[in-house]
Each structure stands twice: as C-alpha cells, then as structure tokens.
Amino acid sequence: MRRIVTFNNVSADGYFSAADGGLQCAVPDDEIYKAAAERPGIDTMLFGRRTYEMFESFWPHALDDSAGPADPHDARRRSPAVRNQAIWINETVKVVFSRTRKEVTWKNSRLLHELNPEEIAAMKNQPGQDMIIFGSGSIVSQLTEHGLIDEYQFVVAPVLLGNGRSLISGVAKSLRLDLLEARPFASGNVMLRYAPRK
Amino acid sequence: MRRIVTFNNVSADGYFSAADGGLQCAVPDDEIYKAAAERPGIDTMLFGRRTYEMFESFWPHALDDSAGPADPHDARRRSPAVRNQAIWINETVKVVFSRTRKEVTWKNSRLLHELNPEEIAAMKNQPGQDMIIFGSGSIVSQLTEHGLIDEYQFVVAPVLLGNGRSLISGVAKSLRLDLLEARPFASGNVMLRYAPRK
Secondary structure, eight states, rough: OOOOEEEEEETSSSSSSOOSSSOOTTTOOHHHHHHOOOOOOOEEEOOOEHHHHHHHGGGTHHHSSSOOOTTEEEEEHHHHHHHHHHHHHHHHHEEESSSSSOOSSSOOOOOOOOOOHHHHHHHHHHHSOOEEEEEEEHHHHHHTTTTTTEEEEEEEEEESSSSOOSHHHHHHHHOOEEEEEEEETTOEEEEEEEEEOO | OOOOOEEEEEETOOSSTTTTSTTTTTOOOOOHHHHHHHOOTTTEEEHHHHHHHHHHHHHHGTTTTOOOOTTTTTTHHHHHHHHHHHHHHHHEEEEEEEOOOOOOOTEEEEESSSSHHHHHHHHSSSSSSSEEEEEEEEHHHHHHTTTOOOOOEEEEEEEEOOOOOOOOOSSSSSSEEEEEEEEEOTOOOEEEEEOOOO
C-alpha cells in the first residue's frame, strides 16, 4: 500500500508558522535540502491551498535565470541542492485541496475541492509510490483524524518563535507514536521521525 | 551567575498540555525520572500557580504510606526513582508566582504576587545554585520575553495530542537557540536541550 508521509519544519516551541503565516521556524540547512532533494519512492505531494500557493510562488521559477544580485532568492537558486529539489518538485504529481481555487496551472497539479477520506484511502490502494505532505496544517490534521498518515517527519529548528500556529489542531483523540529516528544536524536542526503505533 | 533552566514534557505536535490542562503529553519514563531525581547544582524551583498546585497535590504526599491497591498513585510511589525525586522536590526552595493565592504552606515554599524581571535578575546574581522551572507556561513565556532563561529542556513525547496549549505564547520576538543535546530514550521520548544564542 502507498504510504502518506508528512514533512514539516517546526520551532523548538512547537509552532509550524508565525501567527501571520510566515515560516520563521525554518533554519536553512543544506544537509536537509540535500536529503529532501533525494526522496526515492515518492511520486505525489498533497497540499492545502495555503502551502500550495507558497510553493507555487517559488518553485516553478526556481530554475529561471537570476533576476540579479538584488533578488533575495538568488543565493538559494544557485545552490545545487535547491536546483535538484526544484526539478523534483516540478516533475512530481501535486494534489491540492481547496474549496476556493477555480483551477491550477502549475505543471503536474491536480485540484480537489474537498478532502474525502475514502478517496484518500482509495489513492493509497492504487498502484504507485508514496505520497508526501509539506506544511498544510489543516490537511495534516484532517488526515490524522482519519488515521491516514503513516509517518510524521518533523525538523525541529533551533529557534523559539514565541507565538504562532500549531501544525496539528482540532483533532479529537491523541495518538501514540513510535519514534523511528532522532537525528541532529550541524545546523542545530533535529529530524524526528515517527510512525503511529499499530 | 545562577542559571535558570526550564524542563517540560511536550507532545510531538508541540503542546505542553491538553486544552483542559491535562498532561497527556507525558509518556512515563523511569530513565528520565531517574535523571530528574539527580539534579546536581539546582537549589530552587520557580512555578506558576497552576503547575505549583499540580505539584502541591502530589509531591508532599508522595512518601506517605500507600492508600492500598486501588490508589492510582501507588505504583508510582513504590518506584525508587520517584521516591528520590519526592525527597528532592520537598527539600528544594519553591518560589511560586500568583496574584490570587493568599499563602503557601508546602515546605520550603515562598509566594510572590508578581513576576518582576529586575527581581529575577537580582536573584540570579545572589549566591546559590541554579534554578529550574517545570511546566508554568506563563512564567516561561514572561522570562523568555525578558531574556532571563539560560537553558530550555524539552522532553518530546512520542504522542500527538491533536489539540492543546503551547508552552510559550505571547512573546513578541523570536529567539535563536543553540542545540546542546538531542538524546533519544528507549521509551521513545527525546530530550532536546537548547541555550539562547549569545
């Protein structure tokens, strides 16, 4: 069966974004970008609208020529790890859940107007590789509620946000996990991987 | 100078208590209780009222004779690690910040009606050993705001709460940390220790 894996940057005080949606919880880490650019066995990404639009504003253009030294994304674009990640993200199937979007035009994207747990369960039974979710707190919460997530990956950044939004909320029951890995990086980021306890 | 260290159980989704204040984020761990019972170099605990009252309802009686097999705390009381921790907690100086409490009667306790950052800074300059804060989200947030915390210790439990309260909130500026340690335990708990970056 195809697995669903979540991947999120979170702050040490447990926020995945600032109150205004900003991603100050991420501490740049080429080691992790490199690992993220080499995701064997994943052929599909699932998104909430907000995270999709953040990705849509950067990745389709990440391989464009530099807009010059004043371009804040320029340094990132020059990194080979980010270039590999851009190729991977643009080529991978992207499923975005949104009640408000009318269409999606980014390459290999597909729009679904609602998250139907039975449809997701059916996707897991289709032939194919695993699926990954970046960010997308609302989608992660709904899939957690329905027991559809197979692995949670948190990159805990060495930063206290002090305030912000929690990744998972509104889920009625707590869920016991098994720790799969706790891996510190030189940047101070720590990767924590968990699977729901069977 | 005396240091202030925080110690908290948090869930993998970043909550330090359920919405109702329950501590389902903690996964029992005798290895960690044992380490907690041997805290050399700490002679003072700082508390918010809510956490103080949770401690006050258990620890002063933790060495009493068992109330019989139906007593839910009985198994904990029999653990030597918990007995050592009880002795340590009862003997240590406890400072509780509360606007509403009129008095405190638990051994070695002292009541302060407000958290005055200058008073805390003065305490750090007094002779003595380090100070520790368990739980007490509001106190941790206020001391973080004033840059008075020297080390943050999080025990990340292998559980998703799905909903709850964040330890730190209402702090205006984010704070960059250095990772001191990332240590997994057999229980699946992971100890993450950080110091504010100088």
